[in-house]
Amino acid sequence: MRRSSSGDSTDVGNLVSFTSAEGLINRLRHLLGLEGLEDVRTEASEIRRTLENTNPGSSFFTELQRKGIMSELDQILEAREMERAEYYINRLVRGLIEEKPGRVNDINLNRWKEYEDVYTDSLWYLDKRDSTGAHNAGYWGNFIPQIPYQLLKRFTRKGDCVLDLFVGSGTTLIECRRQGRNGVGFDLSREALDLARENLSKEEDRYGTRVEAVRADSTSADYSSELGKLGIESVQLVLMHPPYWDIIKFSGDEEDLSNASSLDVFLNGISACAEKAHSVLEDRRHLALIIGDKYSKGEWVPLGFRSMEKVLEAGFRLKSIIVKNFDQTKGKQSQKELWRYRALAGGFYVFKHEYIFLFEKA
Numbered sequence: 001m002r003r004s005s006s007g008d009s010t011d012v013g014n015l016v017s018f019t020s021a022e023g024l025i026n027r028l029r030h031l032l033g034l035e036g037l038e039d040v041r042t043e044a045s046e047i048r049r050t051l052e053n054t055n056p057g058s059s060f061f062t063e064l065q066r067k068g069i070m071s072e073l074d075q076i077l078e079a080r081e082m083e084r085a086e087y088y089i090n091r092l093v094r095g096l097i098e099e100k101p102g103r104v105n106d107i108n109l110n111r112w113k114e115y116e117d118v119y120t121d122s123l124w125y126l127d128k129r130d131s132t133g134a135h136n137a138g139y140w141g142n143f144i145p146q147i148p149y150q151l152l153k154r155f156t157r158k159g160d161c162v163l164d165l166f167v168g169s170g171t172t173l174i175e176c177r178r179q180g181r182n183g184v185g186f187d188l189s190r191e192a193l194d195l196a197r198e199n200l201s202k203e204e205d206r207y208g209t210r211v212e213a214v215r216a217d218s219t220s221a222d223y224s225s226e227l228g229k230l231g232i233e234s235v236q237l238v239l240m241h242p243p244y245w246d247i248i249k250f251s252g253d254e255e256d257l258s259n260a261s262s263l264d265v266f267l268n269g270i271s272a273c274a275e276k277a278h279s280v281l282e283d284r285r286h287l288a289l290i291i292g293d294k295y296s297k298g299e300w301v302p303l304g305f306r307s308m309e310k311v312l313e314a315g316f317r318l319k320s321i322i323v324k325n326f327d328q329t330k331g332k333q334s335q336k337e338l339w340r341y342r343a344l345a346g347g348f349y350v351f352k353h354e355y356i357f358l359f360e361k362a
């Protein structure tokens with residue numbers, strides 16, 4: 001193995017690879033001193049080749065970061081004027097040196113191309129549920145972990161606190177633990193809370209997070225005092241994944257929103273939660289409501305939009321309406337066929353989507 005003269009890359013047989021960020025930055029800065037576009041292109045392609053030969057596992061960047069840097073290098077290579085090439089080189093160097101954190105997240109905007117895993121479109125097609133670590137589909141009605149994954153990435157920083165008002169089996173708290181966020185989850189059901197705690201005990205705690213599953217009726221609890229007991233004054237993100245009214249009965253408890261005696265009672269519960277959440281959420285932070293619609297006596301009941309109105313009335317601004325695919329395809333083929341027949345005969349459509357309404361505290 002031979003060190004290169006500048007000490008920034010290593011020659012392993014034929015493979016030259018970068019060993020430090022400084023090495024890469026020095027090579028990029030060198031481009032700025034070159035006279036003509038042709039020389040820039042020749043050296044930039046060499047840098048690109050070196051990057052290609054560098055094993056991300058053994059270097060200072062991840063595979064995703066390498067892809068981002070390579071795409072920036074491609075822009076340099078495609079530049080038709082020296083001025084443009086210099087602009088791209090400076091931008092890439094700045095991205096490697098300076099952090100430009102997002103207002104409410106840990107995304108470095110100077111390296112935004114490296115966050116391919118973070119969604120920015122309003123249509124989410126999630127194919128397979130994440131079942132890594134403690135995540136599992138053992139609680140009927142739990143959401144796919146990719147939902148809290150995405151929301152935590154975009155709307156929280158490490159060390160922030162997330163409040164989930166309907167925590168169920170703890171999917172959000174598992175994701176908090178994984179991403180280094182603290183979390184508090186309320187739920188009415190003791191069984192759900194036990195399951196949440198059991199699930200959490202199976203998730204590795206690399207960041208020393210604090211996550212708590214608390215028994216509380218989210219429609220009537222005093223949020224400040226519940227959080228106060230844990231030494232928390234305010235939270236930085238609120239998630240609400242309530243029952244979709246009576247589609248799934250979660251318990252026999254009267255306060256359980258899945259037992260609401262009418263749509264108005266259900267919506268009053270949503271209003272109460274949104275108002276209480278508003279009082280403990282930090283200013284200009286976010287609340288996400290995950291909910292689907294239902295049919296009742298042949299009529300589509302737009303639970304999502306009716307609930308959205310309640311959250312707006314509680315003092316939130318609407319930021320996005322995300323539509324996510326929803327598939328209860330675990331059922332047998334014969335059931336699917338039955339629903340298709342009913343839809344054809346009854347003049348309706350089988351539910352295949354639900355909503356993620358995203359709000360900001362105004």
Ligand SMILES: C[S@@+](CC[C@H](N)C(=O)[O-])C[C@H]1O[C@@H](n2cnc3c(N)ncnc32)[C@H](O)[C@@H]1O
Nearest residue numbers: 142143166168169171187188189217218256257
């Ligand atoms: C759709 S599930 C949430 C699932 C959760 N996101 C997960 O991944 O496991 C709704 C939860 O709301 C709880 N719930 C219903 N009414 C409630 C209330 N008034 N206060 C607190 N929790 C309630 C139910 O016990 C159930 O666990």
